[in-house]
Amino acid sequence: MRWSLKEGKIIHQKVVTLGLQNNIALCKSLINLYFSCQNYDCAMLVFKTIDNPLDLSLWNGLMASYTKNYMYINALELFDMLLQNPYLKPDSYTYPSVLKACGGLGSVGIGKMIHTHLIKTGFLLDVVIASSTAGMYAKCNSFECAVKMFDEMSERDVASWNTVISCYYQDGQAEKALELFKKMRDSGFQPNSVTLTTVVSSCARLMDLERGKEIHKEFIKDGFVSDSYISSALVDMYGKCGCLEMAREVFEQTVLKSVVAWNALIAGYSSRGDSKSCVELFWRMNEEGIKPTLTTISSVLMSCSRSGQLKHGKVMHGYIIRNKIQGDVFINSSLIDLYFKCGRVSSAENVFEKMSKTDVVYWNVMISGYVTVGDYFKALAIYSDMKEVGAKPDAVTFTSVLPACSQLAALEKGKEIHNHIIESKLETNEIVMGALLDMYAKCGAVDEAFKVFYELPERDLVSWTSMITAYGSHGRALEALKLFGEMQQSNARPDSITFLAVLSACSHAGWVDEGGYYFNQMISEYNIKPRNEHYSCLIDLLGRAGRLQEAYGILQSTPEIREDAGLLSTLFSACRLHRDIEMGEKIGKLLIEKDPDDSSTYIVLSNMYASVKKWDEVRKIRLKMKELGLRKNPGCSWIEIGDRIQPFFAEDKLHPQADMVKMNCCHLRVGKKICSLIASCGFQIRKAISLWKTVDMKSASRRFQ
Numbered sequence: 001m002r003w004s005l006k007e008g009k010i011i012h013q014k015v016v017t018l019g020l021q022n023n024i025a026l027c028k029s030l031i032n033l034y035f036s037c038q039n040y041d042c043a044m045l046v047f048k049t050i051d052n053p054l055d056l057s058l059w060n061g062l063m064a065s066y067t068k069n070y071m072y073i074n075a076l077e078l079f080d081m082l083l084q085n086p087y088l089k090p091d092s093y094t095y096p097s098v099l100k101a102c103g104g105l106g107s108v109g110i111g112k113m114i115h116t117h118l119i120k121t122g123f124l125l126d127v128v129i130a131s132s133t134a135g136m137y138a139k140c141n142s143f144e145c146a147v148k149m150f151d152e153m154s155e156r157d158v159a160s161w162n163t164v165i166s167c168y169y170q171d172g173q174a175e176k177a178l179e180l181f182k183k184m185r186d187s188g189f190q191p192n193s194v195t196l197t198t199v200v201s202s203c204a205r206l207m208d209l210e211r212g213k214e215i216h217k218e219f220i221k222d223g224f225v226s227d228s229y230i231s232s233a234l235v236d237m238y239g240k241c242g243c244l245e246m247a248r249e250v251f252e253q254t255v256l257k258s259v260v261a262w263n264a265l266i267a268g269y270s271s272r273g274d275s276k277s278c279v280e281l282f283w284r285m286n287e288e289g290i291k292p293t294l295t296t297i298s299s300v301l302m303s304c305s306r307s308g309q310l311k312h313g314k315v316m317h318g319y320i321i322r323n324k325i326q327g328d329v330f331i332n333s334s335l336i337d338l339y340f341k342c343g344r345v346s347s348a349e350n351v352f353e354k355m356s357k358t359d360v361v362y363w364n365v366m367i368s369g370y371v372t373v374g375d376y377f378k379a380l381a382i383y384s385d386m387k388e389v390g391a392k393p394d395a396v397t398f399t400s401v402l403p404a405c406s407q408l409a410a411l412e413k414g415k416e417i418h419n420h421i422i423e424s425k426l427e428t429n430e431i432v433m434g435a436l437l438d439m440y441a442k443c444g445a446v447d448e449a450f451k452v453f454y455e456l457p458e459r460d461l462v463s464w465t466s467m468i469t470a471y472g473s474h475g476r477a478l479e480a481l482k483l484f485g486e487m488q489q490s491n492a493r494p495d496s497i498t499f500l501a502v503l504s505a506c507s508h509a510g511w512v513d514e515g516g517y518y519f520n521q522m523i524s525e526y527n528i529k530p531r532n533e534h535y536s537c538l539i540d541l542l543g544r545a546g547r548l549q550e551a552y553g554i555l556q557s558t559p560e561i562r563e564d565a566g567l568l569s570t571l572f573s574a575c576r577l578h579r580d581i582e583m584g585e586k587i588g589k590l591l592i593e594k595d596p597d598d599s600s601t602y603i604v605l606s607n608m609y610a611s612v613k614k615w616d617e618v619r620k621i622r623l624k625m626k627e628l629g630l631r632k633n634p635g636c637s638w639i640e641i642g643d644r645i646q647p648f649f650a651e652d653k654l655h656p657q658a659d660m661v662k663m664n665c666c667h668l669r670v671g672k673k674i675c676s677l678i679a680s681c682g683f684q685i686r687k688a689i690s691l692w693k694t695v696d697m698k699s700a701s702r703r704f705q
Helices: 002-017 024-036 040-048 056-068 072-084 095-105 108-121 127-139 143-152 158-170 174-186 193-206 209-221 228-240 244-253 259-271 275-287 294-307 310-322 329-341 345-353 360-372 376-388 395-408 411-423 430-442 446-455 461-473 477-489 496-509 512-524 532-544 548-557 565-577 581-594 599-611 615-628 658-680 685-693 698-704
Strands: 636-641 644-649
Touching: 002 024, 002 040, 024 040, 024 056, 040 056, 056 072, 056 095, 072 095, 095 108, 095 127, 108 127, 127 143, 127 158, 143 158, 158 174, 158 193, 174 193, 193 209, 193 228, 209 228, 228 244, 228 259, 244 259, 259 275, 259 294, 275 294, 275 310, 294 310, 294 329, 310 329, 329 345, 329 360, 345 360, 360 376, 360 395, 376 395, 395 411, 395 430, 411 430, 430 446, 430 461, 446 461, 461 477, 461 496, 477 496, 496 512, 496 532, 512 532, 532 548, 532 565, 548 565, 548 581, 565 581, 565 599, 581 599, 599 615
Parallel strands: none
Antiparallel strands: 636 644
């Protein structure tokens, strides 16, 4: 190329020496030469040295070269010079380049001015210019103008059909794009590569495998030769629709496999969580000389995360480090997510430490990761760190951190986050407000939960269910059932989880007949098959009411739940409650056979024997536990002090504030005894509570009241 440019400059010098700089044919050749060598200044210099360039084809050629090389501003400047020339006027070859330049710049304002000029001059009757105008609007994202332009065209070509089909696809109206494709075929137009790429992509977006297969068969039948664009679109479509066998077949038949095709196939396997196939394709891609993109690496990492394949994920991480790849937000967040999913929290933290602390995405994936592994304290701690460094929380942040408050029943922290949501003006975000409602409900703040529920912009299935659960789990079964009745009158259709909340409410209230009614309604009216959780509520309900034989009969008459350990444990607890030693022994032995290492069964059975003073049996069970090396796990609790949450275990002497916790718990016990004494002496309960609150610090007393 350098040799050609050098030779070209020598020829250019000779042309000027011989006085041939006004020869249009020579000037066109020189301009083309300079453009091919990417020496644009010299190309313009050739044009400017012409004394009086009155050949319009020279102007049009230079304009076309500018647009072809993405020099849109230069093209429009040249067009402006042409308009000012008193001897020349633009023709039908000028406007396609000008309109393309407007589209490339996204300058719909200039495009509309040219459109108006075209209407006045009558150039819109030219199908190429009309099609270029529609294309200009499409590239400026003015889809309505593009469709209107298409509708007004008296004559259409394939390019104009492609433009409007593409408009509908880009505007998210894939179904409309396919309808227009059918009209195009019915009108006698033969689709080209651009058309087929767009319609196949539309099928992928709609997950319409059957229609995609049909289109594929049609263009094979018509003898259409697939290019790399169509092949990539087909691989993507089959992959997204879960038909990976066909995706692989199309991919292997493609002679020139572009990086897009590789990425599409890897993404297909990634969606299935097949990390092994993704990694194999990745290395094959390298061997065949195709350089992976950031999209490639991100897809492979996502597949490792979905499948929990730490080994494959670490191989990809090593590749990134060895090749000094600067990962984008997708790659880095995928790495963090991978390590959390595989339980390697320290590795996730190491990746996070190297990331930009101003990007909210990294904070979000860390909060979500800690919640996933059940480390709710760290999730809340990192949320606090996030605010300290000035990273602004978004909707994803709040949706991720609120479940941590829910799990810890950290109401004060939840209220603080609620204030941040209001400050961020996210009160209208349904997902955020749904998470907030769930937090208040699980923290026992039922009235606050209902206030959020009442102010929701739209109540969906999740919000109805959360509110019913809140009422039911806090002893307000009447409100729960009333709300369920309102839900049935609304557009929201209850699902199995909603009925679980209703049955749980009946169970907490001890409403046996109502629970049985809703259990039958779930099956008969809504065709919902009961799961173990529903049976658990029903058995718990019957067990609390002392109807143990009826509960045991349900277990025995339903084959799929007959030997379920969870349901047997529920009935086992009811046997202890009602001191039914005979049935309790029978179920206890079944549970020990199923899981001999579960200490809770031995403890419940021991307590059951103790309640009827069968001390010999108690000693036998304690001895058996000792022989098996079983012991009860220590209880864990936590307390909110200021803006921090302090966890501690029973008999925990390692906690730095163990003495303070022990002293405060002692004060609480003394305070409760004082309250009991005052209440028994006839004093008002309000005075008793007032005296209790003076015993120790207020925050601790509220927590354990």
